[in-house]
Amino acid sequence: MAKARNLAMLIGNGLSIAFSDQLFLGNISQEMTVRFTEKYTGSGAVAEAMQSVANHAPTGDPVSDFEVLIGAFGGQSDILEDLAVFADLTKNSDPKIANAIQQVRDFVSEVQRQGIGHTLEIIAERTYSDLTRREPLNQFFTTVIGEFTENVTVANLNYDTLVLSVLSQLYSDILSDMANGRYDGGSVTVAGQKYSTWRLRASEDEFMSQAVRRLRLLHLHGSLTFWRFGLDQYRKLPVDAVRYSPIWEKLRDDDTFSGRPLVVLANQHDKAQHVLRYPYNLAYDVTESDLKNSSHWLIVGYSFRDACVNELLTRSWEARKDPTQILVVTYGDQLQESDIEDAFGWEHGTGSALGLSIDRGGAFDLDSSDEWSAFTDH
Numbered sequence: 001m002a003k004a005r006n007l008a009m010l011i012g013n014g015l016s017i018a019f020s021d022q023l024f025l026g027n028i029s030q031e032m033t034v035r036f037t038e039k040y041t042g043s044g045a046v047a048e049a050m051q052s053v054a055n056h057a058p059t060g061d062p063v064s065d066f067e068v069l070i071g072a073f074g075g076q077s078d079i080l081e082d083l084a085v086f087a088d089l090t091k092n093s094d095p096k097i098a099n100a101i102q103q104v105r106d107f108v109s110e111v112q113r114q115g116i117g118h119t120l121e122i123i124a125e126r127t128y129s130d131l132t133r134r135e136p137l138n139q140f141f142t143t144v145i146g147e148f149t150e151n152v153t154v155a156n157l158n159y160d161t162l163v164l165s166v167l168s169q170l171y172s173d174i175l176s177d178m179a180n181g182r183y184d185g186g187s188v189t190v191a192g193q194k195y196s197t198w199r200l201r202a203s204e205d206e207f208m209s210q211a212v213r214r215l216r217l218l219h220l221h222g223s224l225t226f227w228r229f230g231l232d233q234y235r236k237l238p239v240d241a242v243r244y245s246p247i248w249e250k251l252r253d254d255d256t257f258s259g260r261p262l263v264v265l266a267n268q269h270d271k272a273q274h275v276l277r278y279p280y281n282l283a284y285d286v287t288e289s290d291l292k293n294s295s296h297w298l299i300v301g302y303s304f305r306d307a308c309v310n311e312l313l314t315r316s317w318e319a320r321k322d323p324t325q326i327l328v329v330t331y332g333d334q335l336q337e338s339d340i341e342d343a344f345g346w347e348h349g350t351g352s353a354l355g356l357s358i359d360r361g362g363a364f365d366l367d368s369s370d371e372w373s374a375f376t377d378h
Contacts, residue, residue: 014301117252222263291316
């Protein structure tokens, strides 16, 4: 009996950049800083002050990486929460101290909310795609999913809606994602416009079997379309609700708005804690299960610099009973084979023997590459 030929894909920022170089982290960070500071007198000084706060994070460059810049304020909020508990225990619940800490927490949360709102709005604007612009992405997924006719899992690290839009357009009859379409999620009204929503799946048991829908899309670090309303209403919004939409302005400026986007926008130090929270932990768990059960891994546009993702890949690889074929698709020679081996904890020079191959021609020329041909021949 032939072994199942399942595919697990990991999609990184490189695929979005291949679609548009305006999605480079540095370009988004620059535009976010401009929009955030333009309402202040002396905007340059405000930007420098923000970056100085972020420079206290142990890793990353706040000038070129918006996750470091905005994530620093999320980290400060977590510290202040712990400080409030400490003050309550050591200062006999002194209301003056508690109020002072709360005021700072409110300020930090406001800065974080403003930064996230600008950043995600920029990403939404820059990932608009009509049929013509989307054609290279269409061709990429047509090549991959046409070759692997059994189970295919796409684990997406990007917040944007590019992959969602392409797969929904081409493969709606075989696609399932992290939203549970069997339950009405109600509706949300933004600036007078009502949008239907879908509940996010609460557990692995709620995911559709790939025997029913063989193509599964997971968002490891959230999505522009994933939101929490109130304390516990986790919903997926339609793409139209977040593209050129007043929802971002409402998030930034309306303190009474209960909606919060569900994205892991944090520096590397804090990300390890964020991915333990729902819904990211669920996406990680399902991805790990599918990696373990897939004979082929296709990793596209990923830098191998995210510790949480590297640990996921390593755990999944070490847990497999049989070797897997791994094709890493990148563009150019910046990513070295030794970087990948380090991420997996392999000795340098052993990657090829362990099933690793690297295609340096980029995702949009995949179907003509020798590495793809060798990968699919196994």
